[in-house]
Amino acid sequence: MKKVMKKRMTVQEAWRLHRQKYILMLPFIVLFIVFTLVPVLVSIGLSFTSFNLFETPQFVGFRNYINLIAFDPVFLTAIKNTMLFAIVTGPASYLLCFVLAWLINELPPKVRAVMTLVFYAPSISGGAYMIWKLIFSSDAYGYANAMLMKMGLIQEPLLWFQTKEYIMPILIIVQLWLSIGVSFLAFIAGLQNVDRTLYEAGQVDGVKNRWQELWYITLPQMKPQLMFGAVMQITNSLSVSAISLDLVGFPSVDYAGHTILTHLHDYGNLRLEMGYACAIATLLFFIMIFINIIVQKLLRKVA
Amino acid sequence: MEKLLAAPRKWWRRFKFRRKNRSLAMDIVLVVLLGGVGFISIWPLLYIINAAFKPISEIFLFPPRLFVQNPTMNNFFDLSVIIADLNVIFSRYVFNTVVITLLGTGGTVLIGSMAAFPLAKYKFPGSKFMSNAIVYSLMFNGTVTAIPNYIIMTRLHLVNSYWAVILPVIGGTFGLYLMQNFIVQVPDELIEAAKIDGMSEYKIFFKIIMPLSKPAWITLIILSFQSFWGNTGGTFLYSERLKPVSYMLSQVVSGGIARTGAASAVTLVMMLVPIIVFVISQSNVLETMATSGLKG
Numbered sequence: 007m008k009k010v011m012k013k014r015m016t017v018q019e020a021w022r023l024h025r026q027k028y029i030l031m032l033p034f035i036v037l038f039i040v041f042t043l044v045p046v047l048v049s050i051g052l053s054f055t056s057f058n059l060f061e062t063p064q065f066v067g068f069r070n071y072i073n074l075i076a077f078d079p080v081f082l083t084a085i086k087n088t089m090l091f092a093i094v095t096g097p098a099s100y101l102l103c104f105v106l107a108w109l110i111n112e113l114p115p116k117v118r119a120v121m122t123l124v125f126y127a128p129s130i131s132g133g134a135y136m137i138w139k140l141i142f143s144s145d146a147y148g149y150a151n152a153m154l155m156k157m158g159l160i161q162e163p164l165l166w167f168q169t170k171e172y173i174m175p176i177l178i179i180v181q182l183w184l185s186i187g188v189s190f191l192a193f194i195a196g197l198q199n200v201d202r203t204l205y206e207a208g209q210v211d212g213v214k215n216r217w218q219e220l221w222y223i224t225l226p227q228m229k230p231q232l233m234f235g236a237v238m239q240i241t242n243s244l245s246v247s248a249i250s251l252d253l254v255g256f257p258s259v260d261y262a263g264h265t266i267l268t269h270l271h272d273y274g275n276l277r278l279e280m281g282y283a284c285a286i287a288t289l290l291f292f293i294m295i296f297i298n299i300i301v302q303k304l305l306r307k308v309a
Numbered sequence: 310m311e312k313l314l315a316a317p318r319k320w321w322r323r324f325k326f327r328r329k330n331r332s333l334a335m336d337i338v339l340v341v342l343l344g345g346v347g348f349i350s351i352w353p354l355l356y357i358i359n360a361a362f363k364p365i366s367e368i369f370l371f372p373p374r375l376f377v378q379n380p381t382m383n384n385f386f387d388l389s390v391i392i393a394d395l396n397v398i399f400s401r402y403v404f405n406t407v408v409i410t411l412l413g414t415g416g417t418v419l420i421g422s423m424a425a426f427p428l429a430k431y432k433f434p435g436s437k438f439m440s441n442a443i444v445y446s447l448m449f450n451g452t453v454t455a456i457p458n459y460i461i462m463t464r465l466h467l468v469n470s471y472w473a474v475i476l477p478v479i480g481g482t483f484g485l486y487l488m489q490n491f492i493v494q495v496p497d498e499l500i501e502a503a504k505i506d507g508m509s510e511y512k513i514f515f516k517i518i519m520p521l522s523k524p525a526w527i528t529l530i531i532l533s534f535q536s537f538w539g540n541t542g543g544t545f546l547y548s549e550r551l552k553p554v555s556y557m558l559s560q561v562v563s564g565g566i567a568r569t570g571a572a573s574a575v576t577l578v579m580m581l582v583p584i585i586v587f588v589i590s591q592s593n594v595l596e597t598m599a600t601s602g603l604k605g
Contacts, residue, residue: 020434026429026511027510030426030427031427031439033424034485037476038443038482040480042460043446044457045461052453110343112339119591121464131576176588186350188532191531193569194526194594195491198524234490262354267450283453291450293446295448298444298448
């Protein structure tokens with residue numbers, strides 16, 4: 007019986023057995039192929055060409071990749087910065103999103119609604135992070151400088167965005183502050199899905215405190231949302247560009263705020279070397295897939 | 310001594326939301342933690358609200374102050390004067406935004422959920438491939454796909470129509486991936502039972518899957534609304550008559566230093582609508598909790 011099942015189905019058979027499923031998926035599949043799959047495949051294809059948007063792409067084989075890895079020291083800086091960034095902000099903001107969502111869930115409904123808005127506030131308007139530009143303004147009137155000078159810790163205002171030692175820590179703080187977004191909302195929604203009766207059953211079975219409750223009941227029940235949050239964190243923490251471009255400018259001092267995506271921005275939007283830009287995007291794509299596989303394996307072990 | 314210790318506990322117990330297995334000490338730590346993070350998070354919101362009501366003299370005040378001293382409505386009057394002077398009537402922008410946001414959000418939720426259901430609950434030829442393709446395509450950066458996308462749009466004669474803004478988002482995989490991760494949790498027994506009752510997959514989708522994954526699609530509505538609301542149409546909408554409100558307002562902001570007052574009013578207006586949608590939708594997410602017990 008099992009052998010028969012394992013035999014590859016013909017198209018007609020699959021259609022006959024699963025027609026309704028395919029019909030449900032049809033509108034999405036059409037749009038997905040046209041607006042996501044084809045553009046991605048074309049971009050990967052372009053990464054093997056030299057293409058300046060005006061002339062027809064010239065096939066160059068692996069030259070873009072070789073240049074990128076072997077002859078582009080700035081790209082290595084970008085990778086180093088991006089990885090540092092992702093290692094710090096990825097897990098930290100993942101934990102932050104979960105812990106906040108979990109704590110909010112304990113509050114009475116009215117307070118909870120207000121707190122959800124408060125935590126989500128940085129993400130609700132696109133450019134809200136520009137406020138950090140005021141805080142870390144380089145003159146004595148910037149909030150950070152004014153405060154430090156008042157406390158007597160510094161004599162002269164610090165040039166926050168022009169000093170390479172400060173750039174990365176500031177970007178990390180801003181990203182953490184900004185990261186209570188999609189995953190946070192998904193966790194809140196996920197917590198609503200946990201069956202209340204399980205908590206009562208847990209008390210009978212000897213769950214003693216909130217930590218045990220979290221570990222034995224809440225976390226296993228939220229496995230899909232945790233997976234979703236992980237994918238979001240990976241893509242977000244490795245795709246930092248807007249805050250770097252807007253806060254420290256481009257190019258940043260000594261490339262201290264240079265990430266893979268600002269490198270992509272440089273070649274894609276400024277130098278119009280699309281083949282090279284596509285190679286950067288493709289490389290980042292595979293880095294993310296690789297990290298995703300590792301993280302998913304880790305999460306499976308935990309949950 | 311024992312009485313003293315017991316008293317506050319009893320006082321706390323009166324709150325209905327308190328469950329067993331909770332210690333007071335930990336509660337206090339948590340409230341402090343929430344308050345601390347909340348204080349940092351609320352900053353931009355306070356800043357934007359205050360800036361909108363600041364007179365010009367206070368906007369340019371050095372050193373800058375967070376809270377407004379002499380609140381005024383002038384910024385909003387300035388904005389209304391600019392709006393009245395536009396070449397295209399304001400209601401046209403509003404109409405464009407409403408169409409794009411409604412069709413876009415509705416389409417993302419409906420089409421995404423329809424595809425998410427079979428992928429989450431069944432194994433069939435192609436399902437594994439699709440699931441992987443969906444996760445992986447989230448990881449490909451949009452900067453470089455913009456050009457192939459534009460060429461496809463041109464070939465399909467979609468450029469300069471609402472569809473150019475809406476369809477790529479629906480064809481993106483974010484919404485589907487979110488829904489898929491929630492629909493997985495709908496108990497198989499319910500679907501089996503529905504099948505025994507003779508329900509078709511379509512009926513199961515509308516009668517069982519959607520009602521049970523309400524927190525998920527409400528969350529998706531919030532996120533999707535927010536992104537469509539902020540969408541300025543970019544290169545895909547070039548005729549002024551099709552541009553959304555967000556584009557018009559961003560033009561006001563880019564009008565230079567003379568418009569600083571109006572610009573800060575714009576920032577508040579742009580933020581207000583998503584906040585209202587957020588609050589209404591989010592209270593629905595939290596409400597479902599009271600009635601849910603549907604698992605298992």
